[in-house]
Amino acid sequence: MSDKQSNKLRVMHVNDTHSYFDESVIALNCESVDKFYIKCGGFSRLSHQMTLLSDEMKAEGGNVATYHAGDCFQGTLYFSLYKGKANAELLNQLPLDGMVLGNHEFDLGNELVSHFVSQVNFPILMGNWDLSEEDQSKGQKLKYQDNVLSYDTEREIANYMIKHAGNVDIAVFGLTIDKMDVLASPDPDTPFLNAIETAKKTIEYLKVNGINNVIIISHLGYDADKQLAESISGIDLIIGGHSHVLQGDFAGIGLETIASYGEKVNNTYIVQAGCHALALGYCDLEYSDSGELISFNGRNMLLLDDIAYQDKACEAPVDEEKQKVIYNALNEFIGAEFCTKDQKIEELLIDKYRGEVVRLSQQVIGHSSMDLAHRRVPNEKGQSDIAPWVVEAFYSKAHQVDGRVQFAMHNAGGVRSGLNQGAITYADIAGKVLPFAIPIVIYSIKGKYLKAAIEGAIDNATNNGVIGSGSGSFPYVSQLSYQYEACNPAGQRITEFDIFNSVSGWEPVLDEQIYYGTSTAYTIKGKEGYAPLLNKEDEVITTNLSMADCFIDYLMHYPNLTKPKMTLNRYNKNSTAII
Structure with missing residues (x-):
């Protein structure tokens, strides 16, 4: 030396x-x-x-x-x-x-x-x-x-x-x-x-x-x-x-x-x-x-x-x-x-x-009959194949915890990858698709604020009238249906907004009515365009269930993902809706 x-x-x-x-x-x-x-x-x-x-x-x-x-x-x-x-x-x-x-x-x-x-x-x-x-x-x-x-x-x-x-x-x-x-x-x-x-x-x-x-x-x-x-x-x-x-x-x-x-x-x-x-x-x-x-x-x-x-x-x-x-x-x-x-x-x-x-990497919990890709913002190839399954799992688990839960909403950035065709392991979900150990929460909110949150999240993800923080804010939902028109003035871009009722089917979301839903502890803090969620009604219930816990539980009950899960939501960035 x-x-x-x-x-x-x-x-x-x-x-x-x-x-x-x-x-x-x-x-x-x-x-x-x-x-x-x-x-x-x-x-x-x-x-x-x-x-x-x-x-x-x-x-x-x-x-x-x-x-x-x-x-x-x-x-x-x-x-x-x-x-x-x-x-x-x-x-x-x-x-x-x-x-x-x-x-x-x-x-x-x-x-x-x-x-x-x-x-x-x-x-x-x-x-x-x-x-x-x-x-x-x-x-x-x-x-x-x-x-x-x-x-x-x-x-x-x-x-x-x-x-x-x-x-x-x-x-x-x-x-x-x-x-x-x-x-x-x-x-x-x-x-x-x-x-x-x-x-x-x-x-x-x-x-x-x-x-x-x-x-x-x-x-x-x-x-x-x-x-x-x-x-x-x-x-x-x-x-x-x-x-x-x-x-x-x-x-x-x-x-x-x-x-x-x-x-x-x-x-x-x-x-x-x-x-x-x-x-x-x-x-x-x-x-x-x-x-x-x-x-x-x-x-x-x-x-x-x-x-x-x-x-x-x-x-x-x-x-x-x-x-x-x-x-x-x-x-x-x-x-x-x-x-x-x-x-x-x-x-x-x-x-x-x-x-x-x-x-856990070897523990098989489900099966996918095809590759399920993840696209944050819908494009010419369509929406995310995997995110709708994830948010459906959130709704399923939250509704088990609290029967009042009527919808689920999740930001696209919280999903980190898709799934390949074949066996799905515990590690695929907790280590790849949903690796962030963030809990889901249950909350109540008026329809007008929920509507504004969806518009704000899409605006943020697409830099529509705002300087956004990235495409990860794009919202995927369960039990909700919306149409987003990018060319409309701010505050008027959600032109159709419905919620599913198990008895009567699809119903319009009413501005002053209170709805119960679930999102993550990240989203409920109003980040990345979701600020209207800060107008929630009651104290937030933070569960001890992570995002991965919800999806793993869902696959335990419904182990076969046979196709990309489609939603009724339309994101119209120009004049043609992408479904």
Whole structure:
């Protein structure tokens, strides 16, 4: 090992791992082989590759730092079963110097976050999270947890840590989505402050105190990271998350190319490493003794097994000749890295967590006679095939809990994938279709507000007269029928609106009549165009049933999905209704 201490810092980073502790299977191609499947990523490979990269840089006399840019919660059965416990223990196995929390860490409120934070052994970088007025009656408060670097209300800056690159001091702080209450369910007593304003004040403070080098760990999203870099000078590096952007040219192996690694905006390098623990990003920053960033080099690397398969189930390896061709092609490809597994992490997963995940992955609960695709907003191919089944399951279960329930409504973004033809397992539902452990709720509301919520949700999903937050708000319903006319004036776009009565059939929804329904704890908070639901009548009943619980229960009673479930709803974006 070199005795010379250089001004180099190797920064390794991941983001949006979403409880993907095990390896995944991805489809690739290369010039000589059209399509093949290969195992990729997982925490065991991340750990092994981090160790190799760290040892390499330390041997050169440089320093190393590793960060997670948020959204470790949700996504697989590991979260559905163990909530944050498995996440904390697995993340503790990685050499993390810090992590920013993403929106999915707050899906179930602050209590789960507090338990997670208390279990991890690295700093939580949350520079625009104000904990100063946290409710003192709470059992486990975040305000007093030493590893949380939140907003400093006295200095009006982000609390930060110092990382050294030889003789250079680099301030590191975190920023997360400031409109967190729109995307998740944080407690109202711990607000999120404007990210750009917090960054500006923090960087000004640092400069006054002689610190001119800054790294920001961000869960703002790729476009917001670019806006942050454009708005503020003096940031060396933004390590981002939320958008699942795998930077780098991966077209040569059949993956989408979005941006080059380390996109430079206003002399700030922006990096992001995809999602689901498939890839590890790293960049080498070299500074002059005066703190000038004189070089930046790095890449994202897919962490691959060295055996290719003909099928997604990885049961049939490609023949020996193709194996050689694929191996050589991937070995020469700069974005791929053959990587073994860290056995310590493998043993931890086997001993404590994987057994129950595997058992449920093999538990068949239903069957689909065809592929059921998921399309958030109806298009020329039609509506989502799977979302109507999901919302029917919500209605079925909620009506069992409370016989007054007359309808169900769910946002399209709460459904994360379709189903393939064939057997449906517990893991397909709880790990893929409905991986977010969010409960359903029961509430009552006047017809006029329900109507306005459906219009608002579609407006938001389609940017019709508003700047929407994404297509995920599009509403799918059960026991309701509506017609949406996009060209009509705001407030007049729902032209037909009926509810099903088991005795008399379809009846018009009346403005002043109160109806009982079910949605998720996410939707009922009025997010993403659903604000009229805030006019609900009575106290909301939060059940102990998750979205996946409802669909799994439905399949236990009705195990055969024989066709896409159609609805009577019409979304008329131009002049032709799409049913």
